[in-house]
Structures are given as structure tokens and as C-alpha cells.
Amino acid sequence: MMKHHLRGYLAGLSVLLHKTEKPSVLACLHKCKESLEVPAMELLEPGMELLTNSDLTELSIEGDNKTNLEVLVKKIGYANSRQFPTPGRRNLHLTTSIMCDHGHGLKVPPVDSYVSVLQPQQPSITLLGTGNIAREYTDFRAGVPIFTDLHINIAPANKFGKCDHGHGLKVPPVDSYVSVLQPQQPSITLLGTGNIAREYTDFRAGVPIFTDLHINIAPANKFGEVTSGVVEKRLDSCIVSVYPALNPDHETITLPENMLTQFGITARLSKDGATLSGSDIIYNYEQ
DSSP states (O other): OOOOOOOSTTTTOOOOTTOOOOHHHHHHHHSOSEEEEOOOGGGOOTTOEEEEOTTSSOEEEEOSOHHHHHHHHHTOEEEEOOSSOOOEEEEEEEEEEEEOTTSOEEEEEEEEEEEEEOOOOOOEEEEESOOEEEEOHHHHHHOOOSOTTOEEEEEOSSTTSOOOTTOOOOOOOOOOEEEEOOOOOOEEEEESOOOOOOOHHHHHHOOOSOTTOEEEEEOOSTTOOOOSOGGGOEEEEEEEEOSSOOOTTTOOOOOOHHHHHHHTOEEEEETTEEEEEEEEEHHHHHO
16 A cells, blocks of 8 residues: 555546556646636637646637737636535736747746635535424324424525535434323213112112222323223222221121132232222223
């Protein structure tokens, strides 16, 4: 490997061993990307001559037509066809020689000027849209679009409103977040007879205490709408508390064993009440 530490236009120079470069590449190398623009030949008046070097970095105009000389000089231009022009100053040097009729030459002070290639202006890219998103957990389970109102705005980098030369641009990163809201707890209401009064003889035989029980679940979504029927809502557990505690000598709570087995609900009884566990629909818990 050959290290040459070049940083200018020769930075990509390489050596082809045992190979010959293509003619098209050599022709491209021969034609300088930066050059003077030569006036059109049809502008030359009789007696005028225009000469250039091979790289078009020097141009000479000779003749005795002052008016045509001025026209030709005014048509001289500077061209830069590089894909990535190097910013900086390009010096111009204009010398003029005058030969009089008697053969004496006159000295005209040279004129120095320059062409400045400016640093290309980087365009400004802005991302517009909603910065943050907050939704219910149920919405995220179904999937929530997060860039629905995204708009990419590019401020023009040049007078034509275009990004030139295929340059890559760095766009500032945008930080945002998605917020999963705390799910709203549904409101569960138990409806039915609040108190039971019976004779002692009835209690000895056993009295059903929740015959008209109805479990009502208020909707939990933000729109206040019922999202599904009652039979589709489910309970994980139900606790029946007794206060004061039961007297085990003559007070008990009984549950229908056959229905517990049918619905797959487990029960735990104590002197403080009963606990029913198992995910099931409300209707089965009511039964």
C-alpha cells in the first residue's frame, strides 16, 4: 500500500498495475473541470485571432479591431463542472499589449481580479407533526399509528430551491415518546335486596340470601360506551364478607357444589365469609 497523504484533487489517485486506463477516463482527465469559457468563434471579426492552451486556463486575443476586442473579452467566462466544487478564490490575471503603427509598444498596467466559489449552503430540514401520543392500553393492543400527521419541510439551500450535488445531509434527531395511560378501572355495582328478615325456623332450614343479585359493570372506556354485552364481561373473583363473624356452632354459609364444578370456580369458606375464585362470565357468578 502506498501512502501519499494527499488531500486535494489528487487524494483519490491510484496506480493500476499491468493495466491501461480506459480512453474515456483519460479524456475526462485531460479536460479540466475548471476552465475559462471561450467566446463563440462566430464573434471573431476579420483580422482577429483567438488562441487558448490545452487546459483552457489561458486565453489570448490578437487583432486590430478595438470594438471586437471589447466584445470578445466581455464574453470570457469561468466554468466549474465539478460535482463537488472546492470553495475558495480563483485568481484572474489580465495583461494588455498595444503595438503602435510606428512599431513602438505601449505598456498597459495589468489587471488582477478573482472569482470566489462560495461554500454551498446546507438546506434546512424540519420534521413537523404530533410530538407525543397518549392512548388507552386497549388502543395500543389493536395498534396505534404514530406518524399520521408527519410533514417533512425542506427549506431551499440555493436560489433554485434544490439540494445540489447529491450531498448527504444530517437532519437533527427528533425525540418523542408514546405514553400508555393507566387503564381506567370499571365501576362494579351489586344490585338486589339489601336486607333479609326471616323467622328462626326459616334460617334453620337455610335461606338463600342473593336470590335477586345482579352484577352491573359500568363501561370503562373514555367514550362512556358499552363495548360488549354483559355475558361477555368476566370476573376474576368475588368475596362475600360476614360481620360479625359466623358462630361455627350453628351458623354456616353453603354453596352449590355442582355449579362450582360446572363453572370451574373454586370456593373457600370461613367464619368471615366466602371467597369465589376463577375467571368466568358475570352470569355464572350471579347464579
